[in-house]
Amino acid sequence: MTKIEIAIHENVVSVINKLKNCEDSVIDLYVPENAVIFESNLNLKLIRFWSDSLNKVINFNTDDENGQSMLLSLEEKPETINYDDQETEVSLLEENAVTKKMKLPKFKLFSIKKNKAVIFGVLVSGVLLLLFFLLKHYVNMPKADIKIIVNSEPLTRSVQIKVKNGESSSSEKKLLKGITVEAIFEDKITMQTTGEKIIGEKAKGKVIISNKTADDKLFKKGTTLIYDEDDKEYEYVTLKEVEVPARTEVPDLDPETPADVIITWGESDPVEVEAKLIGKKYNLEKDKNLDIKDQKSSEFEAEVKEEIKGGKEETVKVVSQKDIDTIKLTLLENSQENALRALTAAVTGNQKLINGSTKTAVLKETFSNKLDDETDDLTLTQSFIIKGLTYEPKDLNELIDILVKDYVKEGYVLSDRERTINVEVLGNTETAVLSETEADIQVTLKTYIITDISEEKLKSELMGKKVSEAQKIIGGIKNIKTYEIHLNPNIPFMNFVPKDASRINLVIERE
Numbered sequence: 001m002t003k004i005e006i007a008i009h010e011n012v013v014s015v016i017n018k019l020k021n022c023e024d025s026v027i028d029l030y031v032p033e034n035a036v037i038f039e040s041n042l043n044l045k046l047i048r049f050w051s052d053s054l055n056k057v058i059n060f061n062t063d064d065e066n067g068q069s070m071l072l073s074l075e076e077k078p079e080t081i082n083y084d085d086q087e088t089e090v091s092l093l094e095e096n097a098v099t100k101k102m103k104l105p106k107f108k109l110f111s112i113k114k115n116k117a118v119i120f121g122v123l124v125s126g127v128l129l130l131l132f133f134l135l136k137h138y139v140n141m142p143k144a145d146i147k148i149i150v151n152s153e154p155l156t157r158s159v160q161i162k163v164k165n166g167e168s169s170s171s172e173k174k175l176l177k178g179i180t181v182e183a184i185f186e187d188k189i190t191m192q193t194t195g196e197k198i199i200g201e202k203a204k205g206k207v208i209i210s211n212k213t214a215d216d217k218l219f220k221k222g223t224t225l226i227y228d229e230d231d232k233e234y235e236y237v238t239l240k241e242v243e244v245p246a247r248t249e250v251p252d253l254d255p256e257t258p259a260d261v262i263i264t265w266g267e268s269d270p271v272e273v274e275a276k277l278i279g280k281k282y283n284l285e286k287d288k289n290l291d292i293k294d295q296k297s298s299e300f301e302a303e304v305k306e307e308i309k310g311g312k313e314e315t316v317k318v319v320s321q322k323d324i325d326t327i328k329l330t331l332l333e334n335s336q337e338n339a340l341r342a343l344t345a346a347v348t349g350n351q352k353l354i355n356g357s358t359k360t361a362v363l364k365e366t367f368s369n370k371l372d373d374e375t376d377d378l379t380l381t382q383s384f385i386i387k388g389l390t391y392e393p394k395d396l397n398e399l400i401d402i403l404v405k406d407y408v409k410e411g412y413v414l415s416d417r418e419r420t421i422n423v424e425v426l427g428n429t430e431t432a433v434l435s436e437t438e439a440d441i442q443v444t445l446k447t448y449i450i451t452d453i454s455e456e457k458l459k460s461e462l463m464g465k466k467v468s469e470a471q472k473i474i475g476g477i478k479n480i481k482t483y484e485i486h487l488n489p490n491i492p493f494m495n496f497v498p499k500d501a502s503r504i505n506l507v508i509e510r511e
Helices: 012-021 039-055 065-076 113-140 322-345 395-403 455-462 465-476
Strands: 002-005 026-031 059-061 079-083 086-090 143-150 151-165 175-192 193-209 217-219 225-231 232-238 242-244 250-251 260-266 271-278 290-294 299-311 312-318 358-367 377-392 411-412 418-423 438-451 480-489 502-510
Touching: 012 039, 039 059, 039 065, 059 065, 065 502, 079 465, 143 465, 151 377, 151 395, 175 322, 175 358, 175 395, 175 438, 250 377, 322 358, 322 377, 395 438, 438 502, 455 465, 465 480
Parallel strands: 002 026, 026 059, 143 502, 151 175
Antiparallel strands: 079 086, 143 480, 151 438, 175 377, 193 271, 193 299, 193 312, 217 242, 225 232, 225 290, 232 271, 250 260, 290 299, 358 377, 411 438, 418 438
16 A cells, blocks of 8 residues: 655646556555645546546545535445536545546637627726735835025135144134044064174183292282283283292302302292183293292292193174164154054044154163173063054044134035045144144135035925925025926826935035
């Protein structure tokens, strides 16, 4: 058995086609509530007729109460179906019953001659319906385009105005309300260092001091020894206190020598010395002689006992004061673009920033190294605060309108459509100020004065008026050149200006 469920909108032809396409001989047919085939018993009879002719058993199922009643009546007795006086009987038999052949209904052709009145009625109805829709469209969708050309005169005026932070606008003082805005940002820069420093080790060794005098001599720690070579002196200091005994004299018992006595210089124990400066040029070989500062070489001298060595030197990059000054100045110059970008972001709404009114200051700075530090690079990080003076264009327009009102003739107003305002910053001079809190500007207004017409008031007067009445209203306005009124759609005898102000397109232009 096959179960077929039909849709609520399917007609009898669609259902029969489904039965034909089903290969199963037993079909469980489910019909939903309010289905189209329940509109007439004939639909059920036709389905039963075709199922019997196809040798199929149809089991109807439905939750529709009206449909259930129709199915019960279908099972109770055969019924007759009439089509335009042509009778076709379809016996509702049990399963495997023999059915009669159903005759198709006959339809009569429509005759124009016999139905002139009907045709006339249809045409009249169509015309009336068309007029109805046209009238409805006109009432709901009309539009009026009104163009008025008015008298005009050019007006150019230049006024010097002071913009000041925290002050209210005043036409008497020619003062415009200003607002100081500020922004904080951080920037950094890295530069190579230019300072140089020599670093290295001091040479060390040991010497013996000779005493050629008859008295003992004590040399304190830090006594300076001098080695002279090629007219250059290299100084060393003793690292300990040292005492040098006096010379000794003994009789010369050798008859072959001419001297009466033998003199032996006094010598100290080896004492450690160190070069005063670094560098390998202070390294000395053994047996080199040195003078003792402030002592005669005929009385005292020193000799290298153990090689003086270990002296070395090299030049390295260090942070100089010039590096610090240069990097600070460079970062300040390079940060101007970032500062202006940060300040521009802080400007809100329609505020205008006055050129040249910005001031940048350092809040905090951090160096990667300090003065004389050994490094090839120096990095500076700074936090800046930037301030600038702004104004609202709306406030400027209102102030200018007041300042030039004496130049507007009676019956005229300033045009707001062909209007340009040029602002020139006067800078810092003997007569002008430019800072983050105050600035003098030269404002030039270029516009036209035109006939004073209130668009909203005029629209209100024109709404719902006939075109002829609208023409009288507009024609009565002083100081206008010409005007045009166009209605869309333009239907004869219905030439009224719309009652909806939003559908009145009013354009006022100067000559």
